[in-house]
Amino acid sequence: MRKMEQYFYDGQFLKCYEEAKRQASSGEDEQAEKFLKLFQKYEYDNFPQPTREILQSIERSNESYAENDEVEQLRAIRDEQQFAAKVRQLEHDVRSAGDERKAQSFYIQGHLFLMAHHYDESVHCFMEAVKHNSNKALFYGIAGQTMNRFNWSPFEVMAYIERAIDLDPENPRWHWNKALVLTQLYKDLQEEPFLGNALIAIEKASETCRGDQVSLRNGIDSTLENLKEYLFN
Structure with missing residues (x-):
């Protein structure tokens, strides 16, 4: 599978869009043009860009932030x-x-x-x-x-989740949300790679979830059980 498609099925739509632009600029590429047509309506070119690294906020056990x-x-x-x-x-x-x-x-x-x-x-x-x-x-x-x-639209939602993960990859909440959106994409489009990547995302959420994050853990575990039903049905 090409890098462009890997990004797409993993919900990394901003990266997929940038890769599609590179591929399209190097010559005719039907798949790249397809992705460009899909994403341009969401104005990814105007999506905010980080300007510097900062210390990211840590979620408390009660799901709040400072x-x-x-x-x-x-x-x-x-x-x-x-x-x-x-x-x-x-x-x-x-x-x-x-x-x-x-x-x-x-x-x-x-x-x-x-x-x-x-x-x-x-x-x-x-x-x-x-x-x-x-x-x-x-x-x-x-x-x-x-x-x-x-x-x-998942194509609007996921750009924000993708950037949240890029900036703070150890926050389990963003991986959980990624799994939810990928699962919806699987249900909407019936493309198996979305489901596989949803499972990877929810496993990452589980790995990074702290012991005191009981409520978040419950949400993650519930999503994991739902994913297992899709996998084994």
Whole structure:
């Protein structure tokens, strides 16, 4: 199997797209043209690029991150005027603050919209967080996870999950999400390599999941059992 196809069936669509462009530029290549046609509608050329290495956020045992603390502080506010003032400050930050604070403000608003069941707005905010801080795996990963939860195209979702894994390959959550999307692609397209790579991804998720991550472990184990049913049916 060619590298281009290996990337495709492993859900590394950004890498597949770049390889397809290289292959197409060297002469006529029907497979490369097919991939280019598929991916160009998702504007991968404009996908955010990391600019530097940073220390990535570590998921806590309760599935939260340090970046979520501000969300919990807002949820604890009982005074409506005080809450409204905090939200106005978030909105001000996304207009006037530096990029890192803009990204964090969008991330917080994404969670607030998610809790309010405004799902499109939530995804938009997570995507904006990525645009303003393209170095943080958490922002890519939560954007992709939320998109997948609400049935966005796998070819949109996986670009975010792929980048989250590239930036933070030891976070089991991103490998778990990768397995979920690859499984959906297998169900949609009935291409066996998607299923095989989904199993590899869920095994990586299991390997990297810490002992204290009980809730995440339960999700990973449940997905693994579902994959086994596909394999043996």
